[in-house]
Amino acid sequence: MPELPEVETIARGLHARVRGKRIAKVHIAWQRTVDARSLPLSELVGKQITGVGRIGKYVAIQLSGGFTLAVHLRMTGQLLVGSLERRYDSSGTGDRKHERARITFADASVLAFFDARKFGRMRLLHGDVVAQLGVGRDPLDPxxxxxxxxxxxxxxxxxxxxWLLDQHRLSGIGNIYASEALFYAGIRPRRAAGKLTAIERSALLKSLRRVLRRAIRFGGSSLNDYVDSEGKQGGFQKQFAVYGRLGLPCLQCRGPVRRIVLAQRSTFYCSTCQR
Ligand SMILES: [Zn+2]
Incomplete structure (x- = not known):
């Protein structure tokens, strides 16, 4: 599932490519793609995209009139810009049969939402979007x-x-970046959140920011279906210190990286470097 760096990469790509475009038509191919709490997507027609940002793990498409279209990609969602005549990219993504929604702009270009597993959701909101989405603080918020x-x-x-995975507290962090940040902070994943020392809390915040910023520079991590708005994969999966490196030598002490399961999620750490 895309986390903060992947969503940030997608949002930046979309911002450059769809800002200023006016929406001419909206087609929903699979109705449940639209969140039950959403304002009707027919409201989108005639609106202009003023920018694209990120709220937690949501791509936030900002529209004229104070509206925001929030898109959660979940497992396999992809937002791709293209034209109806040609495929969205050359990497084999953008398969028409997985197209769940399509926005056509006045200039005839399109923004399409593809989602093979159908867990992704779109929601049109008005007003205070952060509160309505129930998203916690952003770790990159200065x-x-x-x-x-x-x-x-x-x-x-x-x-x-x-605790790090709870989107109502800190937002945007998922399984990969939680493991990576805890490694750099020298904190064992199982440690009770309330028992961290002041030094550890500072180290955690610093490590989170360092890992997330580095991952954004690499265009995010592509493990499964994640691609940016041009259909390109990220490169940060080659930089992982612990995630997915079970049994491989720790980058700091050369001891084996270990794996435990916490809240049904694989968690990777070094028992020497993390206390
Ligand atoms: Zn180590």
Whole structure:
């Protein structure tokens, strides 16, 4: 599932390619792609895209009139820009039979939502989008401090790794980047979130930002279906320190990377470097 760096990469690509376009037509091929709480997507017709950003793991397509189309890609969702005449890219993605929704612009170009497994959702909102989506603080928000983290973590008995995955607290972090950030912070995934020291909380925030920013520079991590708005894969999967590296030597101490399961998710760490 795309996490913050992948969604950020997609949003930046879309911003460059669809900003300023006016929506002429909306076609929904599979109705459940539209979230039950969404305003009717027919509202989109005539609106202009003013920009594309990211809210947690949502791609946030901002529209004239104060509307936002929030798209959650879940497992296999892809947002691709193209024209109806040709395929969206050359990498084999953009298979027409997986097209769930299509926005046609006044200039005849299209933005299509492809989703093989159908877990992805689109939701049109108006007003305070962050509150309506129930998304927590963004780890890359410069206003977020280690003191904020202290307040958020106080009394939490949940393993830190599991806490990081809760989108209502910090948003955008998933299985990959939680493992990676905890490695760089030197914190074992199972440690109770509320028991971290002040130094560890600072290290965690710093590591999260470092890992997320680096991953954005690499265009995200492509393990399954993730591609950017041009259908290109990311490159950060080759930079993982612990994720998916069971039994391989730790980059710092050369000891074997270990794997445990927390909240049904594979979790990778080094028992020497993380305490
Ligand atoms: Zn190590």
């Amino acid at each position: 206003q977020l401090t280690a003191d904020d983290l202290k307040e958020m973590l106080a009394g939490r008995r949940t393993p830190t790794k599991v």
